[in-house]
Structures are given as structure tokens and as C-alpha cells.
Amino acid sequence: MVTDGGQDALAQDFVRFAVEAGVLRFGEFKTKAGRLSPYFFNAGLFDDGAKLGRLAQFYARRILDSGIEFDMVFGPAYKGIPLAAAxxxxxxxxxxxxPYAFNRKEAKDHGEGGNLVGAPVKGKVLIVDDVMSAGTAARESIAIIEAAGATPHAVAIALDRQEKATENGTDVDHSAVQYVRDRLGLKVCAIARLADLLQYLQSQSGGEMAAHYNKVLAYRERYGVD
Incomplete structure (x- = not known):
């Protein structure tokens, strides 16, 4: 839901929750691309039943509100496994x-065997993950789903960083989300985006949060995409 002021209420609630849970932190963090980011989002820190349950509420509401069609949910190893289950x-x-399923990193050679666990992978599949940095995990999930004879249809993530991806160490003009959506053909829905984080920081009155806002804004101006 977007308010008259242009704010996405669900996204604002989620950002607030992530900050309070210590999952979204501010400072100086080195990304996989080698950039120094003024914020860090670590979904692995949704590490108790209350936090994971609340996180699942945000995912489910965003997924249902998106209108995306899907027959089952797939959680890529490893972070996607508890996310999909929740x-x-x-x-x-x-x-x-x-139904839902997930993959193992290593194929099992006894019992049911293979690298897939859970319900049979079929129909339109919704992949649930935390963030996209380069689209690598999405490509791996797509290959697994297609190999099972199903259709990778959409991806749901917690946070869209809205920043340029890198290829061979060089910045490109698209983000990982845009790559998955525009080049791989999957629908993507995110609980919140970097733009929502900036709105949240801007809404906080002065002090430390105001300083974080300026740093995050500068980062977006340097690396951001829409």
C-alpha cells in the first residue's frame, strides 16, 4: 500500500523492523563488488522465531499484494531454505x-537421492531469497527448477539495493534485479527498496539517522539505478 505522501507503508514498516532487529545496520561495509557501503543488510540475523515469523508476514503480504501467479515456493540453499519454509x-x-522445496548444495546418493528436498518441483515456481547481489543465485535456481521440468516464474526478495551490478570487476548500467527481470524474464517483488530506506532515514528527526541519510544518499547517487 502506498500512502498519499508517496510512501509504501509496508516497506516503511519493514525497514523500521529491520533496523530495530539489528538486521539493517549503518557504518562502513565492504560489499562483494568491493564497494564501501554505508549500510549492511544481513537476513541471517533474523535469528529467532519471533523475528523470522514477522519477516514471513512481510514476505507473504508483499507476495500476495503483487498479484504474482505461482504454484509453489522454492528456497535456494542456504538462506533461502528457512525463508521459504517460513x-x-x-x-x-x-x-x-x-507446497515448497529447496535444494542441497551437494547431491545425496542414498535415501531419496538427488539435490532437491520437499515437494515435487512443478508448475510456476516462486523463488524466495534475501537479496540479489549479482543474480548468480537466481541463475542457479533457474537451472535447478528447469532441470526438474518446472517453470521459474518469479523471485521474492527482502531488499532491492537498487545499485549497479558488476561484471568482471566493472560496473554495468543495470542492477541484479533488473538483470533477472529484464534479461532472464522473471517477475521480481521486493518487500523494500533502497529508496524506501532513504525515505525512512529522512523521516527520522536529526541526529545520527540524519548523518546516515546523507551517506546513503551519496552512495545511491554514485551507484544507484531505478
């Missing part, structure tokens, strides 16, 4: 019961 529980609570 999300399908919340979706079921909201009346949308769907």
Missing part, C-alpha cells in the same frame, strides 16, 4: 496453501 507457513495462515 513464508509458506504464513501464506497458509492467510489461506494460500502451496
Amino acid at each position: 513464508v509458506v507457513i504464513e501464506l497458509a495462515r492467510l489461506g494460500r496453501v502451496v
